[in-house]
Amino acid sequence: MSGINAGYNKANGEVKENAEIHVASTITAKDTLTTKSGQDTNIIGSKLEGNTVKMEVGKDLNIESLQDKETYDEKNNSSGFNFSVDVSQPKGKPATYQNAGITGGKNKGKINSTYESVTDQAGIYAGKGGFDIEVGKNTDLKGAVIASEADASKNKLSTDTLTYSDIENRAEYESSSSGINVNTKPNAKDKDKGITPNIGVTSSDEADSTTKSAISEGTIEIRSNPDQDLTGLSRDTQNSLNALEKIFDRKTVAEQQELAQLFGEIANNEIHRISKELGWDDGSVYKAILHAAVAGTSAKLGGSDFKSGAISGAVNEIFINEIAKLGDPALMQWASYILGKTVAKLTHGNAQTGGSVAASATKNNELRDILLHPITTGEGFIDGVQSQGIQAVDAFKQIIEHPIDTVTGIGSFLADAWNDPSIIAKIGEDTLQEYQDRLDTLSNGSAHETGEQLGYLFVDVGLTFLDLGLANKLVQKVPTLSKAIEALDNERGSMRLGSSININKVSDGYLKNMGVDAHQLKEQFVGKKNIARYDLYVDKDTGELLIYLKGGKGEGLSTGEYIK
Numbered sequence: 113m114s115g116i117n118a119g120y121n122k123a124n125g126e127v128k129e130n131a132e133i134h135v136a137s138t139i140t141a142k143d144t145l146t147t148k149s150g151q152d153t154n155i156i157g158s159k160l161e162g163n164t165v166k167m168e169v170g171k172d173l174n175i176e177s178l179q180d181k182e183t184y185d186e187k188n189n190s191s192g193f194n195f196s197v198d199v200s201q202p203k204g205k206p207a208t209y210q211n212a213g214i215t216g217g218k219n220k221g222k223i224n225s226t227y228e229s230v231t232d233q234a235g236i237y238a239g240k241g242g243f244d245i246e247v248g249k250n251t252d253l254k255g256a257v258i259a260s261e262a263d264a265s266k267n268k269l270s271t272d273t274l275t276y277s278d279i280e281n282r283a284e285y286e287s288s289s290s291g292i293n294v295n296t297k298p299n300a301k302d303k304d305k306g307i308t309p310n311i312g313v314t315s316s317d318e319a320d321s322t323t324k325s326a327i328s329e330g331t332i333e334i335r336s337n338p339d340q341d342l343t344g345l346s347r348d349t350q351n352s353l354n355a356l357e358k359i360f361d362r363k364t365v366a367e368q369q370e371l372a373q374l375f376g377e378i379a380n381n382e383i384h385r386i387s388k389e390l391g392w393d394d395g396s397v398y399k400a401i402l403h404a405a406v407a408g409t410s411a412k413l414g415g416s417d418f419k420s421g422a423i424s425g426a427v428n429e430i431f432i433n434e435i436a437k438l439g440d441p442a443l444m445q446w447a448s449y450i451l452g453k454t455v456a457k458l459t460h461g462n463a464q465t466g467g468s469v470a471a472s473a474t475k476n477n478e479l480r481d482i483l484l485h486p487i488t489t490g491e492g493f494i495d496g497v498q499s500q501g502i503q504a505v506d507a508f509k510q511i512i513e514h515p516i517d518t519v520t521g522i523g524s525f526l527a528d529a530w531n532d533p534s535i536i537a538k539i540g541e542d543t544l545q546e547y548q549d550r551l552d553t554l555s556n557g558s559a560h561e562t563g564e565q566l567g568y569l570f571v572d573v574g575l576t577f578l579d580l581g582l583a584n585k586l587v588q589k590v591p592t593l594s595k596a597i598e599a600l601d602n603e604r605g606s607m608r609l610g611s612s613i614n615i616n617k618v619s620d621g622y623l624k625n626m627g628v629d630a631h632q633l634k635e636q637f638v639g640k641k642n643i644a645r646y647d648l649y650v651d652k653d654t655g656e657l658l659i660y661l662k663g664g665k666g667e668g669l670s671t672g673e674y675i676k
Contacts, residue, residue, distance in 0.1 A: 115201060118221040119589040120216075132181040136232045144241065155256070157234050164241025173247045175256035175639035177279060177323055184225040184285075184360065191218040193294065208227030211299050229281035230255055232321040235349075240328070242266025255279030255327035259349035260328040267330025274334050276325040276345055284318035286358040319361050323403070439451035489563035496567020507599035508590040521590030528589070538580045540624065542631040547573055572647070574600045575617070579625065618650050618657075618675075626675045636661060638670050650675060 137158040139145070147153065147164025150170035158176035160167075167173075171281060193216030201207040236243060251271040255278055260267045286553035303396050322617075334340045346352055375521030490586035526548050530536045536544065550569050574597055577583045583601070587594050630648055637659055649658045649668065655675050658668040664670045 117194060117196045118501040119192065119194040121190075123188070123192075125186065125188040125191040126430045128183070128185045128554045130181075130183045134178045134180055134232070136234065136602075154237070155234055155323045157232075159235060159237060161237045163239035163243075165243040165245070167236070167245045167637070169245070169247045171249045173245070173251045174236055175236070175253050175258070177230045177255040179231075179279065179281065182358075184223065186221075186223040186362075188221045188289075188615075189219070196297075201426070211297055213295070213297030215295045215297060217291055217293040219289060220674065221287070221289035223285070223287040225285035225360040225361070227356070227358055227360065229283065229321070230279055230353065231355045233257055233332075234258060235322065238262060238328075246270045247271035249273065250275060250383055251339065252276070253327075255323040256325055257349045257352055258327045260330065262328075264329040264331075265276045265297040267328055268333070269331070270335065272344075273337065274332070274340065279323040281320070281321045281323060281354070283356050283359045284316070286316040295468040307309075319356055319359055320355050323354055324352040327621050343669070364652045409410040445617055451600070466508075489566070490559070492560035492563025492565075493567040493570075494563075494566040495560075498573055499567075502571065502600060502603050503597035507595040510595055521592065525586060525589040532585075535582060535585070538582060539576065539625070540629070540631065542629075543576070543624075546631060570596065571600065582596050618648055623648065623657075623675070628657070628673065628675060633671060633673060637671060 117312055136155050139158075139160050141162035144164040144166065146166045147160070148168040151175065152172045152531045153167070155173075155175045157176070191381050193214055195212075195214050197212035198210045199207055210266065223539050232258060235253075236245070236259070237257075238260040240262050242260050243258065243266075244266070246257070247270065249271075251269065252274075253276040258269060271400070277333045324346045326349045328349050332342065350499065370447050375386065419477055435511070490508075497508065508569075526544075528537075529544055547569065550565070570593075573586070574593075578597070587597055634646050634648065646659050649660055649673075650656070651658060657671045657673045659671060661669045
């Protein structure tokens with residue numbers, strides 16, 4: 113067997129990158145800095161410094177901070193097609209030609225990034241001697257400061273008029289790609305045949321801040337308008353800069369999008385395999401839940417919002433039977449792309465991300481994920497929470513009735529928690545990683561075991577967030593947990609081990625407030641791999657911390673650690 117091949121490839125790209133960086137000029141006096149001008153004094157992107165600052169300005173005093181600016185614009189286009197045919201020629205017989213066809217595709221991508229921020233604030237900086245500034249006409253501050261380390265009694269600005277304004281800083285980027293794949297070979301897989309969409313997940317982010325004009329506490333004399341309202345003028349010169357960090361990195365963005373695409377392909381294939389084993393029909397709520405989780409995660413991995421992917425993925429699965437009536441796999445993918453894009457737009461998400469994950473779900477409709485059979489998993493969940501002393505079963509009704517909202521909400525919350533310094537500072541990275549790992553491994557067992565583990569996880573996370581005063585953040589992100597968190601709060605004081613009235617469960621958050629690292633303590637006694645299977649309890653008589661299996665099973669381990 114041999115073959116004939118002929119191909120064509122073309123690629124081109126264009127990158128435009130510009131940067132405008134300002135380095136402030138500084139005039140510094142060891143003790144007293146004195147300036148006198150008959151005309152205007154302009155301090156643009158620069159500084160005057162001295163222990164004492166004395167200035168006489170004949171006309172206007174203008175102080176303005178300058179923004180560093182960076183822009184990055186990239187465009188890429190590529191296309192390639194290959195014609196091939198298999199040739200077979202047995203000895204003494206004429207050649208035969210098989211599997212002739214064309215493969216290839218065309219793609220285009222673009223990246224746009226903008227960064228504008230004041231990184232060093234222009235102004236007049238006085239030390240312990242304060243400042244005495246006399247201005248003949250107008251004093252104008254644009255994101256600038258007149259600062260002093262002195263007592264307010266040593267600071268005085270006298271000006272005929274005073275104007276001031278803040279500077280808005282911003283950083284944003286967006287990366288997207290789109291294209292088509294072509295495969296006309298007879299032996300191609302159905303999902304690859306014809307002209308199919310190849311749409312990348314959009315990666316984007318944005319940030320902003322305000323560089324404020326400010327004058328240190330002291331006397332401000334406005335001669336032409338002594339009663340001018342200065343409530344909008346900041347007097348806090350220590351916290352007026354608010355420089356933005358850069359959020360765009362070309363390599364990171366590319367890696368995010370590649371990871372999102374690979375994850376989506378593998379995950380959707382696994383959904384199809386598991387659904388076959390369990391007898392789940394296309395369009396069923398079970399598959400919709402899984403597709404929502406996968407699509408949301410794909411979007412998050414790509415740097416887009418979880419909601420855009422999750423909702424589009426779930427809706428696409430619900431309508432998959434109607435889409436399947438098109439018959440042609442290529443048309444099905446295009447239909448899913450349009451449906452996902454439309455749904456994302458209607459829910460104020462990213463349209464391209466919604467279309468991308470929906471098309472990927474249809475093409476790779478085959479993920480090992482949480483087994484969410486609603487009845488069996490719900491029973492397991494209730495068993496999990498009841499084994500830890502929570503009896504208010506009615507409080508979990510919303511969780512079981514709204515599995516899509518709950519699953520996508522928890523996934524989104526854990527993903528966002530890593531970007532919230534206030535949560536990480538209180539909980540700790542190790543504990544947050546433990547919760548993430550436990551969520552990621554929920555599918556390692558039967559549907560009942562999955563529900564039971566989810567119940568254990570809910571109690572641990574709920575108690576920790578209650579003890580650290582963060583429960584509201586969890587409920588805001590996952591409203592279906594509202595009643596359950598309320599029940600947990602009401603019953604946590606009576607969560608005893610078995611029939612013992614002297615041993616109570618304690619959360620990681622409570623122990624953190626007591627100066628005990630629960631994660632480290634459990635790792636010391638049961639090993640890092642087994643942390644998720646154990647809880648800490650306190651003997652109320654002695655104050656000793658004991659380690660038990662989830663649900664208070666087995667014999668407790670004495671840690672030798674005590675709390676009050």
